Amino acid sequence: MKSVSELRKRTAFIFLIPVTIVLLSSALYPLISTLYLSLTDAELENFLDPNYVGFINYLENYEGMWYGVLADSLFWNSVRNTIVFSVFSVSLEVILGISFALIMLIENKLKWFVRAAVLIPWAIPTIVSARMFEWMLQDQFGIFNYILIGMGIIEQGKAWTTDPQTSMIVIIIIDAWKTSPFVAILVYAGLKALPNEVLEAGKVDGTNGITQFYYIILPLILPAIAVAIVFRGLDALRVFDLIYLINAGSKDIMSMTVYARREMFEYSHFGFGAAASTMLTLIIGVIAVIFIQRTRLHKLDEME
Amino acid sequence: MADININTVNKYFGDVHVIKDVSLDIKSQSFTVLVGPSGCGKSTMLRMIAGLEDINSGTISIDGQVVNDLPPKQRNIAMVFQSYALYPHMTVFDNMAFGLKLEKRSKDEINERVNEAARILQIEDYLQRKPKQLSGGQRQRVAIGRAITRKPKVFLFDEPLSNLDAALRVQMRVELAKLHNELEATMIYVTHDQTEAMTLADDIVVLDTGIVSQKGSPLELYDKPNNMFVGGFIGSPKMNFISSKILSKSSDATEVDIMGMSKISIPKMSASSSEGDSVSLGIRPEHLVVNGDSDGSWESKVFVVEKLGDVTYLYLEKDGEPLVAETEGHSEIKVGDTVKVGFPAGRCQLFDSSGQAFK
Amino acid sequence: MNKVYDKIFKYSLQMIVIIFCVFPFYYSVMTSLEGSSAVFEPNFFPTEINPKNYNYLLFEHNFPQTILNSLFVATVTVSISITISYFAAWSLSRVNFKGRSMFLFVILAISMFPQIAVLTGMYQLFLNFKDFYFNIFDLRVKGVTSLLWLCFTYTMFNIPFTVWVLTTFMKGVPKEIEEAAIVDGASSFLILRKIFLPIMTPAIFTTAIMAMIAVWNEFLFALTFTATNSDRTITVGIALINGTIEYEVPWGSIMAASVIVTVPLVIITLLLQGRIMSGLTAGSIKG
Numbered sequence: 007m008k009s010v011s012e013l014r015k016r017t018a019f020i021f022l023i024p025v026t027i028v029l030l031s032s033a034l035y036p037l038i039s040t041l042y043l044s045l046t047d048a049e050l051e052n053f054l055d056p057n058y059v060g061f062i063n064y065l066e067n068y069e070g071m072w073y074g075v076l077a078d079s080l081f082w083n084s085v086r087n088t089i090v091f092s093v094f095s096v097s098l099e100v101i102l103g104i105s106f107a108l109i110m111l112i113e114n115k116l117k118w119f120v121r122a123a124v125l126i127p128w129a130i131p132t133i134v135s136a137r138m139f140e141w142m143l144q145d146q147f148g149i150f151n152y153i154l155i156g157m158g159i160i161e162q163g164k165a166w167t168t169d170p171q172t173s174m175i176v177i178i179i180i181d182a183w184k185t186s187p188f189v190a191i192l193v194y195a196g197l198k199a200l201p202n203e204v205l206e207a208g209k210v211d212g213t214n215g216i217t218q219f220y221y222i223i224l225p226l227i228l229p230a231i232a233v234a235i236v237f238r239g240l241d242a243l244r245v246f247d248l249i250y251l252i253n254a255g256s257k258d259i260m261s262m263t264v265y266a267r268r269e270m271f272e273y274s275h276f277g278f279g280a281a282a283s284t285m286l287t288l289i290i291g292v293i294a295v296i297f298i299q300r301t302r303l304h305k306l307d308e309m310e
Numbered sequence: 311m312a313d314i315n316i317n318t319v320n321k322y323f324g325d326v327h328v329i330k331d332v333s334l335d336i337k338s339q340s341f342t343v344l345v346g347p348s349g350c351g352k353s354t355m356l357r358m359i360a361g362l363e364d365i366n367s368g369t370i371s372i373d374g375q376v377v378n379d380l381p382p383k384q385r386n387i388a389m390v391f392q393s394y395a396l397y398p399h400m401t402v403f404d405n406m407a408f409g410l411k412l413e414k415r416s417k418d419e420i421n422e423r424v425n426e427a428a429r430i431l432q433i434e435d436y437l438q439r440k441p442k443q444l445s446g447g448q449r450q451r452v453a454i455g456r457a458i459t460r461k462p463k464v465f466l467f468d469e470p471l472s473n474l475d476a477a478l479r480v481q482m483r484v485e486l487a488k489l490h491n492e493l494e495a496t497m498i499y500v501t502h503d504q505t506e507a508m509t510l511a512d513d514i515v516v517l518d519t520g521i522v523s524q525k526g527s528p529l530e531l532y533d534k535p536n537n538m539f540v541g542g543f544i545g546s547p548k549m550n551f552i553s554s555k556i557l558s559k560s561s562d563a564t565e566v567d568i569m570g571m572s573k574i575s576i577p578k579m580s581a582s583s584s585e586g587d588s589v590s591l592g593i594r595p596e597h598l599v600v601n602g603d604s605d606g607s608w609e610s611k612v613f614v615v616e617k618l619g620d621v622t623y624l625y626l627e628k629d630g631e632p633l634v635a636e637t638e639g640h641s642e643i644k645v646g647d648t649v650k651v652g653f654p655a656g657r658c659q660l661f662d663s664s665g666q667a668f669k
Numbered sequence: 670m671n672k673v674y675d676k677i678f679k680y681s682l683q684m685i686v687i688i689f690c691v692f693p694f695y696y697s698v699m700t701s702l703e704g705s706s707a708v709f710e711p712n713f714f715p716t717e718i719n720p721k722n723y724n725y726l727l728f729e730h731n732f733p734q735t736i737l738n739s740l741f742v743a744t745v746t747v748s749i750s751i752t753i754s755y756f757a758a759w760s761l762s763r764v765n766f767k768g769r770s771m772f773l774f775v776i777l778a779i780s781m782f783p784q785i786a787v788l789t790g791m792y793q794l795f796l797n798f799k800d801f802y803f804n805i806f807d808l809r810v811k812g813v814t815s816l817l818w819l820c821f822t823y824t825m826f827n828i829p830f831t832v833w834v835l836t837t838f839m840k841g842v843p844k845e846i847e848e849a850a851i852v853d854g855a856s857s858f859l860i861l862r863k864i865f866l867p868i869m870t871p872a873i874f875t876t877a878i879m880a881m882i883a884v885w886n887e888f889l890f891a892l893t894f895t896a897t898n899s900d901r902t903i904t905v906g907i908a909l910i911n912g913t914i915e916y917e918v919p920w921g922s923i924m925a926a927s928v929i930v931t932v933p934l935v936i937i938t939l940l941l942q943g944r945i946m947s948g949l950t951a952g953s954i955k956g
Contacts, residue, residue, distance in 0.1 A: 010361055013857075022760045028824065036788075036789075036790030039790035039794075043790065044789075112683060124686065125946075126694055129938040131907075137923050138924070141696075141923070141924060147710070149712075183693070240781040251908060263785045266788075361852075382852045394845075396846075397868075408853050
């Protein structure tokens, strides 16, 4: 006869078997095989049976010239684009998210509508938001140009999404539109968790809105904001669909994921693409570890 | 008819040794209260009897059968939790019938038993309600009812009244006492509230950091505490402890000083003590004689006066030694007055430097 | 006077948020309802109501097929991952064992994994799966290969999320309720079925909806693993809507398609507003 806790442990392990299998086959196996493929000459023809070639997909000196992912200026360009995108979109989302969260706190008849409206961008598929904004920003018939022309700011419609100078800005704005609500909801939950007395005490001390926010509320919701930044940051670093959809062809705004996928599925350079995605994983991994260390996210389980 | 024998039981949570060599015999049909401050291991003890925690070493037997490895359902026990732990999606009836259904009892028997329990607890009118629609007191009754329907040999209560407000707590306390008489079952009750322990128990077990400090009837513990911990824990307000020195020993008494102000000869002995040893003199506030003659005395200013109507508590202090004395409800003593308190030798306890009581 | 200004100020802030969030959606609904000539006339309110775009999508295009595909993939994926996660969540929230925090941390780490990191390996697996599948089944059902594969990969990518959220939700159920059931004589499996399932139903439903939305919106895998008109999911379907004439983007149809796939999501989200908010926070904050 087994004691209750032994029995529970055994049941628990049985219940965890399917998840473990899934995690191993979904994460570990493909990750390892991607790693291996990055050391091979895999192309479309020999994809299932490639030859081991060492690190030449990463870096190779051939007759005095450097080749490989690390020598490709386009790769480093995509790294730069990804980081620019992540930094600006996450910053914008945090600012918008906090503002939205504060506005969501206002108690009046519109309260329900604000909370409902905020969830709409979150629920809309990225492809749809991309197409909606493309349409609104379209050069000839887009409402945005129409408004700007009407206000006399520009004389003729501008192709915001296809112009390399503005397309990154457009992508950041679409991403902010789509995901600030997520930040807003996290911050809102953080604000709701604050005891009312905290806000009341501030009022008694004679603080006004802005000082109260800066000195009392902000420090208290900082953990919620940190969590939002980590989640959004890691999500932004792997951005694919928005950039692919808005301006797939442009080298100027290509993200790391777009770069790696293009090598694999457009040029069929599977080995090279695998090397690029391995680099991307490494870069994101390093950033994630720094982030998580600094925000103590790994202590979450003990914090509850 | 279920004796419970606990034999040198140990329990570790990781590296923390929470129950240390505890042995206890709990008589059939008795009402035993495990009491102690939070973290003393009393709930762990109860949960080990229930089968919700493993035992690291030692044995627990119910009715002569070792139950260490038996799951709770085979131990013939029922448990009532502090947070009630009612199944929120079931009606009161279903809550009380769940255990019986799992035992595959017949419908008639389930109906009969649930209705019987509901009658005893006066919750017949709520049987079709959900726990959400009940007040705290009603929920606690359902939780007790859930235990009754199973007709267990042993009832385990884990601080069942702590979530109730003061008035309701007193009322439920009385009802639990009545219930114990009616059901004639063994009951083990965990609480941190010494009043509940004193009023309900046949036997009180005082636990201190995983060790049984003392076991005995309420009055035994009140009159003859084994050590300072029990002396301080049982009784309200707390027993006073004054540091003192042994002046001399005779064949049946020990003479000590009271703050250097007077001497008192206390009819308690300890073989291991000798003249000049530091000891603590313990005396309950209600045993001090205010402004009257006694075997020894102490004089000090009054710092705080608490008038409770039936009694008055005086808070005194001398050279950093606080003392609480009880006097009559309509006392004329005011803050700042100097009072003389007398120590009746027969009411005094002595504890050596390790806290053990003189006998 | 001050009070009135304060009120107006607050209402205008709220209106800004509402318009910011809703306008793009409103605008696409409006565009989708306009005929070809009105589409190319910027305006804020519809000048006509014309079902032409919807008729085209629903009756002349394979768009209904993509909706069915997405529904199929989402239903299969969500049911499997919720079932597996529900049991795992019990283990991770209710049972103390060594390495539990580690397990949870690995799950969190995997949920933040860049999908591209496993894409090459996944693609290789996919080709093997196809071979295997073709050898077993006859040609008639070949069309669903990609969809089955999508179910498989989505299940895998959903599980870290659903496990994480359900674990958080389950931690919220008082442990005494389970202990009471143990004392009543219920086994772990019975507790999960008779006690936790009814208590957790709202949480499971919320998690399922969120997982469903994630599957519905996925693009990278759908783009990589589907190749023919018959096995596309809605995201790829919308991405590939082209005009009959080159260089002329059929904005009306694209907007109509967007509206069709978005309206159910918006309705569900509005109905379950509070639940989804708590689900989103459970998925990240409390862990």
